[in-house]
Amino acid sequence: MPDASLELSGYLLRIPLFEGVTDMQVSRLAGLTNVNHLVEVPGGQYVVRVPGAGTSEYIDRRSEEVAALAAAAAGVNADVLFFDPSDGLMVTRYIADAVTMNPERFTDLAAVARAGRALRTLHTATAPFATDFLLLRMIDDYKRLLRSKDAVLPDGYETLQAQADATTTVLRNHARPLVPSHCDPLCENFLDTGERMFVIDYEYAGNNDPMWDLGDLSVEGQFGPAQDAALLEAYFLGPPPANEVARMVAFKAMCDLLWTLWGVIQHINGNTAEDFWAYAVGRFERCRALMSRPDYAAHLAAISAGT
Secondary structure, rough: OOOOOOHHHHHHOOOOOHOOOOOOOOEOOOOOOOOOEEEEEEEEEEEEEEEOHHHHHOHHHHHHHHHHHHHHOOOOOOEEEEEEEEOOEEEEEEEOOOOOOOOOOOHHHHHHHHHHHHHHHHHHHHOOOOOOOOHHHHHHHHHHHHHOOOOOOOOHHHHHHHHHHHHHHHHOOOOOOEEEEEOOHHHEEEEOOOOEEEEEEEEOOEOOOOHHHHHHHHHHHOOOOHHHHHHHHHHHHHOOOOOHHHHHHHHHHHHHHHHHHHHHHHHHHOOOOOOOOHHHHHHHHHHHHHHHHOOOOHHHHHHHHHH
């Protein structure tokens, strides 16, 4: 294995798929919190995901395994060929004819629509996941972890959290059935063949309000009104109900609030994949700006009205 690092070689020894294989090429792929490698052998191409340091503190790998396998069975995720829930070492089939999405590629409204249809399949055709994505509990858990590390939050966080309570109250009082959801739809977690969109990486997946995924993707992809409209119309197979549009907007704000805390955790853990403090502050400011918009209260009213 001349192209494999010594560290990766140790992980490969745990994977039956590569037992006895000597003709192998390994190359590094992108990844924020984990280390991903493309492994090419005579029998095919695979992605080996090595879990990042500190991820066991906030990721339930057994629940991830259930979600990843269920999404693959529904045809939304890449095929999962190996998963070790003890630490999250995973092997998936490499999708050779797909491109990794980013905000620029999502300016194509046809790609946005493919993402909407993929999320609809995930939400409607996938077996239930092992855990629920409980937003308020996750925020509390993240804050508890940060307090244990004496972490500093962005200035004004507690004031913003108080403002967010109005949103969480409306969403709680008008809750809808939870469905299998990705819960972390970064653009880079979408792989597009031009005909079909795959959604990968189920570390944060759980049963959730489906509008979380749409709202989060909109935020991550820096969507404008035309992209939001294309996403919603593809998802609902036609014009979306006003209260669902409103739920999507509310979850845009709440996902930025949650990922603010996540970014601080990465910063405290010493993750150098990017400047996670700047990431957290940027998320925080975007959340504050959205909840300060004049039409935000009207969206909360639409959720309450249920129309």
